[in-house]
Amino acid sequence: MILGPRIIKTNKGKYKGLDLNQIILGCQNKRPEAQKALVQKYSGLLFTICRRYCYRQMDARDVLQDAFMIIFKNFDKYDASKGVLDAWIKRVTINVALQHNKSQKIYPIEIDEEVIAQSSREENTLDSLSAEEIISLVAKLPTQYRIVFNLYVIDGYSHQEIGEKIGINASTSRSNLSRAKTILKENILENEKREKCRTTN
Amino acid sequence: MSDHKLEDKFREKMDGYVSPIDADALWNDMQEKETKRFPFWWFFLGFALLAVGSLIVYTQSNNDKETKMNDANKMSVIENINLNNNQKSQYLIQTNGIDNSNDKNVLVEKSITKNKINISKEIDSRNKSNNIANDARNNTVTNKPKSVIKTTKSKIEHSNTILSTIKLDKNNKSSSNLDAKSKTDLNRSEITKDGINLGKENLNNEILKNNKNEDGKEDIVSTDALLDAATNIESSQINLLVLGIEEPTYEPEWVEKLNAKNNITPKTQLGVYYSYEYADRTLEHKDSIDISTLDYIEVRNASESFVESFRAGVFLRKTFKKGFRLSSGIEYSKLTERFDAAIDLGVNLIEGEPDFIEPTFVQQTNIKKIFNRYETINIPITLGKAFNSNKWRFYIDAGLGINLNFKTKGQIFSTDEEVEVLRLANGDGVIFKSKLAISYLASAGVSYYLNRDLSIELGPHWQSTFSSMNSDNYRLDTKHQYYGIKLGIIKTFR
Numbered sequence: 221m222i223l224g225p226r227i228i229k230t231n232k233g234k235y236k237g238l239d240l241n242q243i244i245l246g247c248q249n250k251r252p253e254a255q256k257a258l259v260q261k262y263s264g265l266l267f268t269i270c271r272r273y274c275y276r277q278m279d280a281r282d283v284l285q286d287a288f289m290i291i292f293k294n295f296d297k298y299d300a301s302k303g304v305l306d307a308w309i310k311r312v313t314i315n316v317a318l319q320h321n322k323s324q325k326i327y328p329i330e331i332d333e334e335v336i337a338q339s340s341r342e343e344n345t346l347d348s349l350s351a352e353e354i355i356s357l358v359a360k361l362p363t364q365y366r367i368v369f370n371l372y373v374i375d376g377y378s379h380q381e382i383g384e385k386i387g388i389n390a391s392t393s394r395s396n397l398s399r400a401k402t403i404l405k406e407n408i409l410e411n412e413k414r415e416k417c418r419t420t421n
Numbered sequence: 422m423s424d425h426k427l428e429d430k431f432r433e434k435m436d437g438y439v440s441p442i443d444a445d446a447l448w449n450d451m452q453e454k455e456t457k458r459f460p461f462w463w464f465f466l467g468f469a470l471l472a473v474g475s476l477i478v479y480t481q482s483n484n485d486k487e488t489k490m491n492d493a494n495k496m497s498v499i500e501n502i503n504l505n506n507n508q509k510s511q512y513l514i515q516t517n518g519i520d521n522s523n524d525k526n527v528l529v530e531k532s533i534t535k536n537k538i539n540i541s542k543e544i545d546s547r548n549k550s551n552n553i554a555n556d557a558r559n560n561t562v563t564n565k566p567k568s569v570i571k572t573t574k575s576k577i578e579h580s581n582t583i584l585s586t587i588k589l590d591k592n593n594k595s596s597s598n599l600d601a602k603s604k605t606d607l608n609r610s611e612i613t614k615d616g617i618n619l620g621k622e623n624l625n626n627e628i629l630k631n632n633k634n635e636d637g638k639e640d641i642v643s644t645d646a647l648l649d650a651a652t653n654i655e656s657s658q659i660n661l662l663v664l665g666i667e668e669p670t671y672e673p674e675w676v677e678k679l680n681a682k683n684n685i686t687p688k689t690q691l692g693v694y695y696s697y698e699y700a701d702r703t704l705e706h707k708d709s710i711d712i713s714t715l716d717y718i719e720v721r722n723a724s725e726s727f728v729e730s731f732r733a734g735v736f737l738r739k740t741f742k743k744g745f746r747l748s749s750g751i752e753y754s755k756l757t758e759r760f761d762a763a764i765d766l767g768v769n770l771i772e773g774e775p776d777f778i779e780p781t782f783v784q785q786t787n788i789k790k791i792f793n794r795y796e797t798i799n800i801p802i803t804l805g806k807a808f809n810s811n812k813w814r815f816y817i818d819a820g821l822g823i824n825l826n827f828k829t830k831g832q833i834f835s836t837d838e839e840v841e842v843l844r845l846a847n848g849d850g851v852i853f854k855s856k857l858a859i860s861y862l863a864s865a866g867v868s869y870y871l872n873r874d875l876s877i878e879l880g881p882h883w884q885s886t887f888s889s890m891n892s893d894n895y896r897l898d899t900k901h902q903y904y905g906i907k908l909g910i911i912k913t914f915r
Contacts, residue, residue, distance in 0.1 A: 267440040288451060289454075
């Protein structure tokens, strides 16, 4: 008989004292206490991923829920010898987010080519942006550009891997990344303009 | 800023960042979502079990009822004949009826002592050719006859006295299923001591039919003839007990023919079938102002090439009197949509050996074939009627089906100029959120009985299915019309 982790229950009903091994053991045995502990431990980190991949925040929350459901359902497939838990659940969450995005339509984007020739003013602007603002900027990208940008720049996939993951060529991935960065630069500059206007007023 | 710097800045900003979220609220939402998902599947499973179970129970109860009725109608013919030289016989006539008021079985024994039965010359000329009992005598003894032979208006005269006694048999419950008409007949038989109750009328008429001389004159009835006649009487009215002889039973050929003709034998059938279909699909938008959906419909319709499907299933069917039948079962169906998308490859040199000095350019397009597949579990419930003609039977069925789309795999077009393709993974149903659908179905055809219990059915099948695409981007109603040929093999349980 496999026993679940020892649970220390506080008066407030929150579970404390579960270390990572206990959480893994509990999740592998479908113990709700351990699953809840996993949600409490990783929801913030995974929510960030979901927000980066989803255009709308409410979608991000749904995707996060779906990701946790899939993680719980398939936890027995997690092999600790092949990697740490963080990496595994991040990968699963990215896959769920990608799946969500596949239902989103792709609209052609008109890109202002002049932006490419802009000065490097956006560097300072980018420094001043918070992580929340950065997430917002990325989320506003058109679906396929957003996916490629996130996968390549932040999650560290190669263009070849991206191509296999979302069914496009590596060259298309490169092209999408380039366009994504162009749009981001454009948006950063617009942000700067808006900030200046606000400051002036 | 260079691209690399931009990337580094983003990585730096995002590294280890944790978005604020109420984990407890998220957990509670997940718990609610989990409980919401649960009843859906159980509802569907429950409905399936209920439909199949109800049919089985109904079928079983009908079989029991039929068995009881057969028991009640049992035509026991026992003979106690002192076949002395005087041809003296004693016949006990037993009614298998019950007392209406006291719910007690009544055994009516009527002794008829006679040397012969004089049969009147007044015979309905229409019955001259009726020689059914004689046919019966020539057939193999296998089973009890169930057919009803209509009585004639002949007048029977008995020369002997009829003695009647009535006994109450409280333990005999076998006839509790007698219908009102039978009970009425019973009462009539109880109160009539001159032998002109309905059952005896039938008996006498049977005797009459079988023993008439060619010239229509009266004849002496033999014991065999009496037995033959007795087996042809409607047993719910009155049965004949001829003590001392084992119950003779017949399965004459004409009984089966009559039964088949009148469709009076309810049956249970178990069958499997396969249907191959062409499917015609229509898309209708829910929001007329949604331009992207309209574009999608346009692209989809323009590129759609062929939609086909097949279905296979097992069903349980109950047939009733006059050929009516009720069927239900479970089936698997798979729908395949094919799209031929013309992808513009631009202006290129012609293939072969291009002339680089004076090149010829052509507009090239590539036709990309895309397949979408939907797998569905269905529960059809149909009501129909069959028309008999010996081994051939024509049928029509119509009803409803509940469809559960449990797996979707395919691709859909975006409306970009480049005709990009968005892929759907197995079973996620990201776009096709409406998984349950209702369908109307109808089929007609012909069935052929290979033998008494095994038959095959073949005929056209039509089905109309309605479902919705409720995705944010594609708010569409989808209708499929299936036109196919259905082939089935059916085993009949009697």
